[in-house]
Ligand SMILES: Nc1ncnc2c1ncn2[C@@H]1O[C@H](COP(=O)(O)OP(=O)(O)O)[C@@H](O)[C@H]1O
């Protein structure tokens with residue numbers, strides 16, 4: 377019987393309700409105080425302006441640019457097109473998903489509406505959120521790979537592997553992420569893209585240097601977490617596995633890593649939550665992630681307070697989801 | 713089967729300890745040899761050198777004719793033929809009893825799932841815990857865990873079995889069940905006894921010799937303390 381699934385009715389002390397009340401009062405005081413202060417400086421709250429930065433309803437229009445008569449409305453393979461015949465010219469307009477506003481035989485002038493439809497478009501904040509999510513997920517995946525390899529190399533008795541791992545870890549942990557991002561973009565980025573240009577090959581977009589900086593940064597911390605996790609597994613486990621004839625890799629894969637993995641998950645969760653928050657620094661290399669997107673809309677929105685709060689809440693939603701996901705994974709591993 | 717010639721083992725960390733000093737011994741196939749001696753005399757170190765969990769600094773060790781200290785020897789092949797049972801069981805806590813016993817059969821011996829399973833069931837029957845195959849080690853008593861550990865080693869069908877104080881971590885009432893399993897494996901309780909002290913083999917002989925008239929003074933002292 378799972379104890380956590382049982383309903384337990386806890387009898388609470390009267391003082392519990394008193395202090396719970398104090399907590400709620402404090403919360404209300406902070407929020408109310410903030411609100412009153414904004415009234416004091418005549419700040420006008422415009423929450424209604426926020427949703428447009430998530431999705432906007434945009435009108436898509438197809439207009440004529442010649443004078444003439446609608447000669448035909450063709451449908452070929454599901455795609456509709458309007459053919460307009462002028463005095464000595466002819467134009468074909470692809471309609472796409474839009475609804476027709478003209479019929480065969482109508483006379484149209486330049487600028488006249490041929491077809492139109494409204495489309496939901498992601499707003500700039502939505503795009504920023506998506507970019508933050510994308511960059512974070514890719515960086516986390518690479519960070520895991522780099523971290524596991526480095527963590528295991530760090531424990532190797534081979535000096536080349538061990539010292540390389542140690543140097544990498546110390547370099548990364550000893551300098552600010554902001555500086556590392558600059559180095560990735562302005563040093564490595566310039567080098568790589570100039571070399572590529574000399575070869576006549578296309579350029580690497582800024583986002584990949586951003587992902588690179590976050591992944592190598594997280595990788596160093598993941599390596600230390602992995603190392604500690606492996607070292608926390610008792611030596612007897614390795615000895616038992618090796619005494620049965622398993623080689624180093626079989627022992628790692630079947631015995632050590634599965635056990636280490638459970639202990640690694642909670643600190644890894646913390647590291648990945650940091651990574652999501654650290655991705656906000658990527659704005660400085662022109663990656664329009666959530667923070668940069670917010671900064672951009674704030675300038676034109678007339679609602680800076682609302683937008684910064686929304687920005688914080690969105691980060692919270694991302695980190696909270698990730699932490700729930702990893703807690704679920706941890707429980708799953710404990711059961712199996 | 714086992715031929716140990718003049719091996720030395722010195723530990724330098726945390727401080728210099730000469731754990732084995734010029735040890736030589738030979739064990740024939742089918743023989744049961746018991747190594748006794750005070751704590752810290754090098755019994756475990758000797759056993760661990762036999763499957764190279766510790767590497768002897770000097771000398772030669774031949775297992776079934778193979779020089780295991782030779783760099784060209786594939787030690788994993790040798791280890792598969794040498795089963796070891798540890799004082800602290802060292803079962804894999806993330807695997808069920810059944811998986812503990814089938815794991816090495818599958819990854820090292822490359823046996824099929826069915827074959828490994830059948831072997832495990834036969835051995836669990838032999839050690840008397842057939843009803844616990846899907847249980848995790850932490851739900852077993854110490855005696856049961858050690859019996860699973862013995863089955864895990866036997867599943868590889870080793871030519872040699874090494875037991876390093878397999879009952880010393882057990883509560884007294886569980887020692888019997890593990891010894892019963894070990895008696896099933898051995899024709900005799902012991903063909904030969906080796907007494908070690910301070911990293912050296914001090915005296916060697918039949919059990920009768922030891923308990924009736926040991927020669928060496930250190931042996932006499934040790935036996936008088938434990939008997
Ligand atoms: N891994 C090790 N590192 C350092 N010293 C060790 C190690 N293993 C054993 N020793 C030392 O070697 C000596 C012999 O130990 P051991 O073989 O375990 O004795 P026994 O099993 O007879 O009690 C002891 O002094 C012990 O402290």
Ligand SMILES: [Mg+2]
Nearest residue numbers: 755756757877
């Ligand atoms: Mg010992």
